[in-house]
Amino acid sequence: MRMAGVPLAEGDAATEREFPMPVRTFKKGVHPHDHKERTASSAVEDTPVPALLRIPVSQHLGKPALPVKGRGDEVVPGELICDADGFVSARVHSPVYGKVKRIVQQPLPAGRMSDYIEIEVNVEETQAHEWQRRDVDLDALDRKAVVDGIRDAGVVGMGGATFPTHVKFSPPPTAEIDTLVINGVECEPYLTCDHRLMLERTTELVEAIRILHRGFSFKRILFGIESNKPDAIEAVSTAAAGVSDTPIEIVPLKVKYPQGAEKMLIYAANGRTVPAGKLPLEIGVVVANVFTLVAIEDWFFWGKPLVDRVITVSGDGIKEARNLRAPIGTPFSDLVDGCGGIVGDVTKVIAGGPMMGVALPTLDYSVTKGSSGLLFLTNAEVVDESPCIRCGRCVDVCPMNLMPLKLAAYARAGKFLEARALHLNDCFECGSCAYACPARIKLVAWIRYAKNYVRVHKL
Ligand code: SF4
Ligand code: SF4
Incomplete structure (x- = not known):
């Protein structure tokens, strides 16, 4: 492991006085209060196994997955319940033992309708379930095996974009990926689930990077972490130093929003600019979020597809703010119960972070692969x-x-x-403008309204 030694990105790259090494960044952006103090030190806790799961078939960018289970079918942990419908789609698996109760149509947090598979959970059997570690010969992995595994596990971008990860790692014949950038930034206020993963699952993160490196032989692997997470920088640096076959460079980044947005992260990490309307792939870069890496390690070493995730539940309107690991499909109301309930005058509930998240009209939604946060904001906010x-x-x-x-x-x-x-x-809807607007x-x-109009009417 070494700290990235390339020149600082041009623009407003800056050295923060309190940090002992140069930090890099992008141009413009904002500095919102991070509000992370309530959960930054809270270790991830498992939610109690819910009695009922509601799992949407559409949890990713691309075509909704197709249910392969119907009413009355028994399911077990890790079993396929929805298959991908085409290349840009993602599989969905059962997190639990149980029985499919019904398939219903309900809105997703962003407003779009989706089919949901409701599973009545066999709580006792699910509580007793343990994933078994399996031997993996990393040297036998080639690119196809890596990409197929990611697809089979239903892995999507867990930083919020939910783009199917196997698509990201499938460049067209004209492009070649030479750089992997790991997104350990988590610049959205309140959210701390990625920070906790970098502290608690550091070994798994590095193992996942080794898996990806077997498939792609990257020229550079850059791990970007904001300088307000020195414990994560130290943990990842130490774990990376322990592997000799995969050179990982840690890139401390300035604390600024939206430092974790793909284009901003790539620019800050290695100075490359993604042209307007293009994908990072087209300049040889793939970005992977830290939770995405954990999901990859889970599949290759444990045979566990993406069936749960860590979500930060926070804000002044929740009694006990926490980082909770919850099965996909867990009702938000169960998360609230697990955090001691709502307190004070909550005026806004947000799925995700306050900058890019979606305001919810009710709590009648459930945890999806992209659920990074559930925030309860009060009048003061x-x-x-x-x-x-x-x-x-x-x-x-x-x-x-x-x-x-x-x-x-x-x-x-x-x-329009x-x-x-x-x-x-x-516009990638980062929310910096709205934040800065007095x-x-x-x-x-x-x-967002104009973008939707232009897309729907093909203007
Ligand atoms: S939301 Fe769009 S317009 Fe506003 S600052 Fe972000 S990229 Fe710019
Ligand atoms: S007041 Fe007007 S110009 Fe100023 S930030 Fe808001 S929208 Fe922009």
């Missing part, structure tokens, strides 16, 4: 909107150099072609 004062702050902070105020104004006026001409689709205008909501 929610502010009403007022008219634009044309201060330009939203423009100053946009890491994609867009004009959020104009995009939102065009969306509001129904001028004008919005598209201002590179509407380059008028608290719902810039991202308007931009």
Whole structure:
């Protein structure tokens, strides 16, 4: 292991005084209060096994998976319950022993409808289940075996994007991946599940990187971690130093939002820029989130597909903030019970982080592969909107150099072609503009609305 020795990225790369080595970053961005203090030191705890799971068939970008189990079918942990429908899709497996109760249509947190497979859980049998470690000959793994394994396990990007991971690792013949960038940033306020994984499952992270390296023989492996997680930097550095066959470079990054966004992370880590409308693959880079790595290790060494995940439950409106490992399909109401219930005047519940997450109208949703957080915000944390004062702050902070105020104004006026001409689709909805806006205008909501309109109407 060595600390990355390439020159600092151009722009506002900076050295933070309290950190003993240079940290790198991207241009623009914001500095929200991180609100991580309630859970940063909280070890991951398992939720009690739920009596009922509601598992959506659509938990990833791409086509929804196709159910292969129906009402009355018995299931066991790790059994396939939905197969991928095509290349850009992902398998879904049962986390438990139980019986399929029914398949129902319900909305996902983002509003889209999905089929959900409801499983009545055999709690006792599931509690007694243990995954068995299996021997893996890493030297026998080639690229196909690595990518097939990732696909079979139903692994998707766990940082929130939920893009099927086997697709990310399947470059077209014209592209070659030479760099793996690990995303250990977790720049969204409140969320600490990735931080805990870097501390508690460090060995597994490094094992997963070794698996990927067998398939791709990367020229460089860069592990980006924000400098406000010195314990994670130390843990990963120590674990990486213990392997001689996989050179991992630790890249301390400046604490800034959205440092964990793919394009910003790649730029900060190795100075490469992903052109507008292109994928990192096209410049030879693949980014993998730390939880994605844990899921890969789980499959190769334990035969465990992606059937559970760690989620941070936090905010002033929850009694005991926690990092909980929950089976996919666990009702959010079970997580609330596991955290001692709701306290105070909760005015906003968010699935994900406060910057890119989705406000929920009810708690009638369940944990999916992309569920990184469940936040309960109180009056003190929610502010009403007022008219634009044309201060330009939203423009100053946009890491994609867009004009959020104009995009939102065009969306509001129904001028979608004008919005598209201002590179509407380059917005990746990071929320920096809305955060910086003193008028608290719902810039991202308007931009998202315009993007959806342009996509649906093929403008
Ligand atoms: S316009 Fe989009 S990319 Fe730019 S700051 Fe706003 S949400 Fe982020
Ligand atoms: S930051 Fe808000 S108030 Fe300032 S120009 Fe942008 S939209 Fe208007």
